[in-house]
Amino acid sequence: MLLTTERLAIARGGLRILEGLSLAVAPGQALVLRGPNGIGKTTLLRTLAGLQPPALGAVTLPPEGAAYAGHADGLKATLTVTENLRFWAAVYGQTDIGAAIAAMNLAGLTDRPAQNLSAGQKRRLGLARLLVTGRRLWLLDEPTVSLDAASVALFAEAVRTHLAAGGAALMATHIDLGLAEAEVLDLAPYRPGTPAAGQGDDPFGEAFA
């Protein structure tokens, strides 16, 4: 298993937003998170990435298992495409960025500073960053925002290659990627029954904790 969670509860701003979430992601599996805005897709992904602690329950990941890609691409405006990618590759101890550039169709843009890229091109560069991490589990938050149809297909192809190589992906997205093998997880049933349920009695408790 590349990721297991056990009766996970997550909170945002002190408010429990998802409860009792147990899931397992195996190599070769793609899981798409669905749910209305504000249900906690981003918070769930950030919790799984280790950026915030779970309110309850446990997340089990192999060490150095996951690569996270959030709403922001983490690009430096004054660095070129190659410099941006080379930096992230070096951070993850990788050297080859050619495959990522080819996979995301960035070959014609390598010497351009990131500030001169269009929104979709920036997103493609942000996704190319995932390919140079060498991590097996991808945690993707709205990966297809501002991508055109051709780029979405390109991205779906990259995900497919990643899955075939024994990787896995967990993504929050509203559009259909055309990934036949992707399973869909609707988060709505995991919403706490009443907003105040299980919150503890003292609303100021956290402030004095």
Next chain:
Amino acid sequence: MLALLLRDIRLATRAGGGFGLSLAFFLIVTVLVPFGVGPEGGTLARIAPGILWVGALLSCLLSLDRIFALDREDGSLDLLATAPIPLEGVVAVKALAHWLTTGLPLTLAAPVLGVLLNLPQTGFTWLTFSLFLGTPALSMIGAFGAALTVGLKRGGLLLSLLVLPLYIPTLIFGAEAAKRGAEGLASGTPLLMLAGITAGSIAILPFAAAAAIRVNLR
């Protein structure tokens, strides 16, 4: 880690990176002082070490909020926090990059500006040496302040208010070492204290700053 250091230095020296801003500010502050206190050589010579230290400290403050705020804005900080580099290492490397692009140039520029302030000849070595020992502490303490305020929009002013009091010990011992050196007295003790502050902040603050970033990223 080396990649991060090189990236930060490269970013600082590219357009809009703020390299040179601190230096120019330092130059202007030192040039303004004689206009304020009068051109009398004796007065200037007496206050020169202190003015140069205060000037270096304020110039250092200018670029502090860039250490983490820019990375936070474009999402890099989230990605660095999930990267295989420990966050403590990220803080230390970023503080080092800040020192290399701010503290070190200020140290090298200080003797030149000392001429403008009629710094006595014996003082140059000590001034440079005290800045060399003390500016790493300024960068490290500043990185800690930047980590505390990284979650705030427009946190620059609060950052200055937080960091300036923490700079006081460094300023006292740094300026004292430079002053004693300029007067031809033994300045070993303040220099040792200064080195101690620098070593202590490098040893402790990366951990404190990393903890602050973790809380701010939640």
